Amino acid sequence: MTPLIRLGGWAGPLCALVLLLNAGRRAGILPDTHLGHAVAPLGQVFGLLLILGLYARHADHPPRLLVPAFVAGLTGLTAVLGVEYILNLVYPELPTAQVAVLQAGFTGAALKVSSILFLVGILAFGTLMLSAGRLPRLPVVLYVVGFTCVALRVILPTWVLPLAVAIGAVAVLWLGVELLRKGATPSAVQRSLKSKVD
Helix, strand or coil: CCHHHHHHHHHHHHHHHHHHHHHHHHCCCCCCCHHHHHHCCHHHHHHHHHHHHHHHHHHCCCCCCHHHHHHHHHHHHHHHHHHHHHHHHHHHHCCHHHHHHHHHCHHHHHHHHHHHHHHHHHHHHHHHHHHHCCCCHHHHHHHHHHHHHHHCHHHCCCCHHHHHHHHHHHHHHHHHHHHHHHHCCCCHHHHHHHHHHC
């Protein structure tokens, strides 16, 4: 198991934990506190580490378009990290009227662009993982469905967001565990090299 795969594997459960806390807070199950807002962007931070691990899982025998799909996924999640900082650490400190003005102007447009980049990245990297077949299909499908709904939250009913975040949490937990489990198993390339040496 490479260090990057191990790092991504452990990042999966940590990302899932933060996402579940966010989903509970958005659904009103958990209290809406300053600590909750401060922790919220860590979901994207751990998500970036998970994506690096998923990339490394495919890199020993890379499928076509791995790098463009990875770059799209990384770019989209990085953009959403910025969105989470604004939504959780900036907007709550501003008057409601000022937030409305920002949303109607350039800041709101930038947030929409970030959501579009995130959507493109989820679809690109998710499609690549499905086509490569290196990971179980169900967590990848949950990853695509859950985070696609998160990216489209502006046009979906408000109750969809907590559910979508929870689905995404299940997906990243599962993918992280798969990285730790399969990363400990010799890859096809490693087995081939070992057989040649033997």
